Amino acid sequence: MTIAETYARFAAREARGVSPTYERLALAVAGDDAVLARLSTVPPAKQQPNLLFGVVRLLGGPVDDPVAFHDFVLANWPATEAGLRARATQTNEAGRCAVLLPVLAALPQPLALLEVGASAGLCLYPDRYAYRYGDHRVGTGEPVLECAAGGLALPAGRPEVVWRAGLDLNPLDVTDPADLAWLDALIWPEHTHRRARLRAAASIAAAEPPLLVRGDLVDDLPALAAEAPAGATLVVFHTSVLYQVPAPRRVAFVDLVRELPGHWIASESPEVLPYEGLPEPPSDAAHHVLALDGTPLAWTRGHGQAIDWFA
Secondary structure, three states: OOHHHHHHHHHHHHHOOOOHHHHHHHHHHHOOHHHHHHHOOOOHHHOOHHHHHHHHHHOOOOOOOHHHHHHHHHHOHHHHHHHHHHOOOOOOOHHHHHHHHHHHHHOOOOEEEEEEOOOOOHHHOOOOOEEEEOOEEEOOOOOEEEOEEEOOOOOOOOOOEEEEEEEEOOOOOOOOHHHHHHHHHOOOOOOHHHHHHHHHHHHHHHHOOOEEEEOOOOOOHHHHHOOOOOOOEEEEEEEOOHHHOOHHHHHHHHHHHHHOOOEEEEEEOOOOOOOOOOOOOOOOOOOEEEEEOOEEEEEEOOOOOEEEEOO
C-alpha cells in the first residue's frame, strides 16, 4: 500500500464519522505530493497519519486547515521529521478498558494485569474507572467510560486487581508534563471528552503508579510475568499495539504469550493478528478483534467506543 493509499484508507475507515478534521486532513495529505515526498524519506512505521498529525500538533502546528498544515510541514520539516523519528503512537486511551471489562470480570479473581505496549499504563486501572453501556452502569467515580455494546451479557461489577505492570519500549510518565503533552497531542481534535478522560485517568495513575518496565515484548516479557504474585490470575493484554511490531516479532510474541501461565487478551486489527472464520464486522469502519487466549470473541472500535459480541 502506498503512503497516499494509507492516508486515504485512514480517512475512510478510521476518521470518517469520528473526526471530520482528520478525515479532511488525511484526504488532503493523500493528494499532497510535496508532503508525501517528505514522508517517503522516513521509515514506513513513521509515515502513519496518527503519528504525523500528533507530531504537528505537539509542535504547535495547525491541523484544522489542510493548506496551513501543508505550509507548516514544509516550513518545519526538520523538526517534523525529528519528531516522527523520535516518537511513536502511544495513544493511551483509557476508554479501551470498556471493551476489556466483560472479559476481565469473567476471569478467576483476583487479577495480576500485565499490559504489553503500556505507554503510561492508563489501561491498567479497569477496577478504578466507571462504565456506561447504554443504560447499564458499572462502578462509580470518574472517568466514566461510555461504550455501545451489543450481543453480550454485561458485567455486574469491576474486576479485583492486586498487581499491575506494563512493558513498553518507551514507557511514559503521566507526572511528566512533556509526556502528558504527547499523550494529549495524540487525542483527535474534536475529542474533548477523551482529553478530559486522559486527565482523570492520569490522576488515578499518578496517585498509585503502576510498575512500568522499559523493554521488548518478547525478550523481556517472561521476567516481568514471573513477578506477578502467586494466587492471582495473570492476564497479559494489549490493545492496538502489534501493528507497530514487525511481523516476525509478532509471531514470536504470540508463541511466547501462549506458553505463559494465566490468560492472554488481545484487541488488535485482524490484519495484524488474523483469525480464521471471522464474521463480517458491523460496518465498514475500522474494527479490532477482541480475543481471549487466541479465540476471537467480539468486534471492537479502536478507542473502546463500541463492542459487538459474536462468540
